[in-house]
Amino acid sequence: MMLATMTYDNPSPEINLNSLVVELEHYRRQSEWLGLVNDLHARLSGAVDLPTMLEAFSVWLTPLVDHELMAYENQERNRVHMLCSCHGPDRRQIIEIAQKSLKLQTDVADSYCGLHGNFHLHRWNLDKFKASGIMLVLKKDKKISQYEEGLLNKGLEILSEPLQRALEYEDLYEQASHDTLTGLLNRRVFEERITSIMAQSHRHGHPVTLACLDLDKFKEINDTHGHAVGDMVLQKMARIMESMVRSCDILARVGGDEFVIILPETELTDAQTLANRLCRAIDQFELPALGSSKLGISIGLAELEPGQTQEKWLQRADEALYQAKAAGRSQVHCL
Structure with missing residues (x-):
């Protein structure tokens, strides 16, 4: 009895394992980032004013980029808000650093990084994100890495539109929220x-x-x-x-x-x-x-x-x- 011999006219191409690993890692990171983006959008969708908008962004950012202070200022609309997690002497120091930085002219470079005492300050002019104002992030002892800065830049791009929406909301809110006689909040x-x-x-x-x-x-x-x-x-x-x-x-x-x-x-x-x-x-x-x-x-x-x-x-x-x-x-x- 003769056994049939099977042949394959089109053998499978040789798999390049290195390329496959790189591609899988790319998809993994892309999937991970999409998950983070969805989480950020979900958090921002529940915020309408500037304080809650910045707090939502800070909460989202904390596990990705550890930071002690986040601040935003819009001089045109006379808006400023800070979130700080420090305590004791560090708190006073970091708030003073942020206040001094916000007083700088807004026509400085798109971004700035500098060491102030034991705090690293990172400052963004949001014009490049099609938003207005200045964003500060301060981190103690350790500089924000290139990877973390990339995450922040991507996050600020997503934040820009909701941030403008929050400012417009506050403009309308201000008209309905002030005492007509004194101009103070009601x-x-x-x-x-x-x-x-x-x-x-x-x-x-x-x-x-x-x-x-x-x-x-x-x-x-x-x-x-x-x-x-x-x-x-x-x-x-x-x-x-x-x-x-x-x-x-x-x-x-x-x-x-x-x-x-x-x-x-x-x-x-x-x-x-x-x-x-x-x-x-x-x-x-x-x-x-x-x-x-x-x-x-x-x-x-x-x-x-x-x-x-x-x-x-x-x-x-x-x-x-x-x-x-x-x-x-x-x-x-x-x-």
């Missing part, structure tokens, strides 16, 4: 912002202090000089307070002569220093229409405690204000 915005600021403070353990303010003798001024003069006084008071707070602080008018200030990254002692300065500034305020009438302001301060609820925090600040009012004109009380 109660609705205060109630929205306090929730997110508290969440960040509890998450990162950063200090934040709440100030409740109430004008002294304002009812008497209204009754004696009329509502037109009273409105003028409120506008002047708003400008004084506005000139003394930082861009990251939340200053709002929540009632007739009632104001609140949320002071992120601020311990009680620093808030008390600001409150005393405010009292002195308003105590020295003079308006010819007031004649001999003298204005003042009472301020109650409460620093957010770990795990404290919003209701309890507001209650403590309000109680501090009550104690300040009871102590006399232009007083500050802390709880």
Whole structure:
């Protein structure tokens, strides 16, 4: 019995294992990056304003590029926001570095990297990403690698459009969120912002202090000089307070002569220093229409405690204000 011999006219081509490994690695990295892109889009889709947009980007970036601070500034729209995970002396140092860098002219090179103390600062002009503004990322001890910088560049390209959307949203939001008389933020915005600021403070353990303010003798001024003069006084008071707070602080008018200030990254002692300065500034305020009438302001301060609820925090600040009012004109009380 003869066995048939099978032959193959078209034998399989020889497989180049090295090329196959390279190609598979390419597809693996591409798949990994697409997963990261989808994750970033999902995070950004839930953010509408600048603070939540930057926090979403920072949370996405953290496992890829370890960083201590992220900051964004748009001078045209007067917008600035910082996210910092440092504590203690490092925190003050890194925030000062970021603030100084943001003051540099925006027409510097598209990107900049420099060592400041023990922090490496990376600065991007977002014009090249078809966005506007300056983005900062600061990292302690170790410079951002070329691979990490590539990830950041790709991430900023994705961020640019949502970032512009957030700025446009804030422009529209600003029109509906400000008190018509004083131009300050209104109660609705205060109630929205306090929730997110508290969440960040509890998450990162950063200090934040709440100030409740109430004008002294304002009812008497209204009754004696009329509502037109009273409105003028409120506008002047708003400008004084506005000139003394930082861009990251939340200053709002929540009632007739009632104001609140949320002071992120601020311990009680620093808030008390600001409150005393405010009292002195308003105590020295003079308006010819007031004649001999003298204005003042009472301020109650409460620093957010770990795990404290919003209701309890507001209650403590309000109680501090009550104690300040009871102590006399232009007083500050802390709880």
